[in-house]
Amino acid sequence: MSPVVELRDITKVFPGVIANDRISIQFYPGEVHALLGENGAGKTTLMNILYGLYPPDGGQIFVRGRPVDIKSPTDALSHGIGMVHQHFMLVPPFTVAENIILGSEPKKRRFFLDMERAVADVEALSSRYGLKVDPRAKIQDISVGMQQRVEILKALYRGAEVLILDEPTAVL
Known part of the structure; x- marks a missing residue:
């Protein structure tokens, strides 16, 4: 190998x-x-x-x-290389799903954000990796540990096969 x-x-x-x-x-x-x-x-x-x-x-x-x-x-x-930084890069007033898809948004009719698909994609990804999150929850309302899951899912959503975690316990 x-x-x-x-x-x-x-x-x-x-x-x-x-x-x-x-x-x-x-x-x-x-x-x-x-x-x-x-x-x-x-x-x-x-x-x-x-x-x-x-x-x-x-x-x-x-x-x-x-x-x-x-x-x-x-x-x-x-x-295929993703990274979760020691200091998270999330938008607090956005939802979990909005943070995960930010920059790679699913569209309907070419120009419009398909939020239903985004939520479904996040739920499927969350289930696939056993990282349970509520796609509709706002980042500012969830725990730091949950925010870390969001960062991991964000990297996986973008196709990361290799995941770099920079000091993953520093914020917990």
Whole structure:
């Protein structure tokens, strides 16, 4: 079996600091990995490189054996890589469904938001992954733990096969 994602010799340098120095790691289907280290060790930097928020200064990223150039989160998602950030990126007055579909809204008659389909899609996704949420609840009215589920479902809705969780317990 070949890796879904491979980071090979990834290096990132900020002024006066080497954040990542030739990091190599492979991720295979079905595996769970944890990057452990003290604050400032470069964990989040490495995740941000994989998600396209920072360009690497050296090294190469491979997805399904092919070299890729991930320059943005859109690029990462196009390769099946999603990320849940330590600080959530949700719109509090919007509903769970509205947050999950934001930017990838199902349409009816080409221009109109199909909210019924959005709710149905979120319910199906929620059921498929066992992450129960109320698609009609407003983000501002749900717990932090539930908001984290929404962030995970948001990444899965966009097709993430590899899910990066940046300090997932920090907000709980």
